[in-house]
Amino acid sequence: MTAPVSTRSSADLIRAEEPVLAHNYHPLPVVVASAEGTWVQDVEGRHYLDMLAGYSALNFGHRHPALIEAAHRQLDRLTLTSRAFHNDRLAEFAERLAELTGLDMVLPMNTGAEAVESGIKVARKWAYEVKGVPADRATIVVAAENFHGRTTTIVSFSTDETARAGFGPFTPGFRIVPYNDLAALEAAVDETTAAVLLEPIQGEAGVVIPDDGYLTGVRELTRRKGCLFIADEIQSGLGRTGRTLAVEHEGVVPDVLLLGKALGGGIVPVSAVVAHRDVLGVLRPGEHGSTFGGNPLAAAVGTAVIELLETGEFQRRAAELGTVLRDGLADLVGKGVVGFRARGLWAGVDIDPSLGTGREVSKLLMDEGVLVKDTHGSTIRLAPPLTITAEELESALGVLAKVLRP
Numbered sequence: 001m002t003a004p005v006s007t008r009s010s011a012d013l014i015r016a017e018e019p020v021l022a023h024n025y026h027p028l029p030v031v032v033a034s035a036e037g038t039w040v041q042d043v044e045g046r047h048y049l050d051m052l053a054g055y056s057a058l059n060f061g062h063r064h065p066a067l068i069e070a071a072h073r074q075l076d077r078l079t080l081t082s083r084a085f086h087n088d089r090l091a092e093f094a095e096r097l098a099e100l101t102g103l104d105m106v107l108p109m110n111t112g113a114e115a116v117e118s119g120i121k122v123a124r125k126w127a128y129e130v131k132g133v134p135a136d137r138a139t140i141v142v143a144a145e146n147f148h149g150r151t152t153t154i155v156s157f158s159t160d161e162t163a164r165a166g167f168g169p170f171t172p173g174f175r176i177v178p179y180n181d182l183a184a185l186e187a188a189v190d191e192t193t194a195a196v197l198l199e200p201i202q203g204e205a206g207v208v209i210p211d212d213g214y215l216t217g218v219r220e221l222t223r224r225k226g227c228l229f230i231a232d233e234i235q236s237g238l239g240r241t242g243r244t245l246a247v248e249h250e251g252v253v254p255d256v257l258l259l260g261k262a263l264g265g266g267i268v269p270v271s272a273v274v275a276h277r278d279v280l281g282v283l284r285p286g287e288h289g290s291t292f293g294g295n296p297l298a299a300a301v302g303t304a305v306i307e308l309l310e311t312g313e314f315q316r317r318a319a320e321l322g323t324v325l326r327d328g329l330a331d332l333v334g335k336g337v338v339g340f341r342a343r344g345l346w347a348g349v350d351i352d353p354s355l356g357t358g359r360e361v362s363k364l365l366m367d368e369g370v371l372v373k374d375t376h377g378s379t380i381r382l383a384p385p386l387t388i389t390a391e392e393l394e395s396a397l398g399v400l401a402k403v404l405r406p
């Protein structure tokens with residue numbers, strides 16, 4: 001890892017942020033200056049094992065050599081054209097992403113929230129033009145405890161009061177049902193329903209995994225009722241759960257797939273709506289767009305990400321090391337852990353509330369050189385880079401055992 005650029009201390013830099021940076025986050029008091037693979041270094045030169053991986057944006061670790069090389073090569077040639085012109089990187093990115101996902105068309109965007117917004121627009125247009133829903137009557141059914149981003153429309157169907165309060169008036173057209181409840185979904189879907197929008201595993205809610213058969217049931221129900229199934233795999237996708245996509249655990253293919261985070265290799269924001277032609281084909285010139293969506297740098301990095309996924313190595317690692325993670329967490333149940341949910345290299349761990357909040361435990365882990373993030377209450381999320389070794393994972397679990405010891 002290279003030496004820090006800043007000559008200021010962590011404490012000084014944290015103090016300096018206070019008056020000039022909006023307080024929309026409450027970061028742990030660590031100031032990262034460099035990183036490589038699974039490790040980050042702070043400005044004082046302390047090393048930490050990254051067990052968060054940028055909320056799964058760093059599935060391939062920090063500065064994966066193949067991704068950095070692809071970015072450097074592209075930086076030296078062409079970075080932005082806008083979609084007013086074609087660029088020579090976009091066709092390959094779209095072709096390979098469609099092939100990787102088994103779908104046929106790609107709408108490139110930048111952030112996850114943009115992909116969600118775009119998916120909502122496409123579903124509404126599809127409802128009016130293909131399904132025949134009367135103008136402005138389309139509904140989208142979503143799940144309680146969802147997390148799909150932070151825009152005004154997306155927070156309109158959040159059930160998290162912190163995310164919503166003070167941001168109304170809200171966008172109409174959404175129905176909220178309990179997650180993992182097919183009967184409730186069945187009751188909510190009617191002839192106005194454009195789509196059911198779900199996370200196959202609810203990440204921010206604490207890595208909540210639905211019962212086996214739920215996603216298959218959603219697929220069957222949406223097909224039978226004639227509406228789209230939109231799977232938000234922005235956090236669950238691209239190797240994290242041991243498969244390229246979390247829906248693959250049930251052999252389900254959604255109509256619309258939303259991808260983001262790891263698609264940009266931890267280098268640039270890259271997101272996409274991927275769908276069959278009969279759905280994404282509803283968009284015509286001028287109806288949707290983004291200045292940066294599909295830019296050649298993003299396409300080059302995204303293509304390099306797809307190349308990594310095509311090897312299957314990362315999915316295999318997540319599946320194999322997922323067993324180490326699950327076994328290690330099972331050993332901690334009753335010893336500071338009250339329960340956990342895990343799939344691949346992704347876990348939501350419920351800490352005994354008497355030992356502290358998720359944030360307090362995250363701080364203790366930080367002091368011991370392991371970076372994680374709490375989700376809600378006493379739950380912490382573990383989502384290391386898929387490049388982590390078994391030894392590193394075991395060492396992180398050892399640190400967790402240590403900080404939970406009463």
Ligand SMILES: Cc1ncc(COP(=O)(O)O)c(C=O)c1O
Nearest residue numbers: 111112113147148149232234235
């Ligand atoms: C499932 C899911 N959808 C959408 C988003 C929003 O992505 P972004 O923060 O890039 O807008 C997130 C971010 O955590 C997410 O987990």
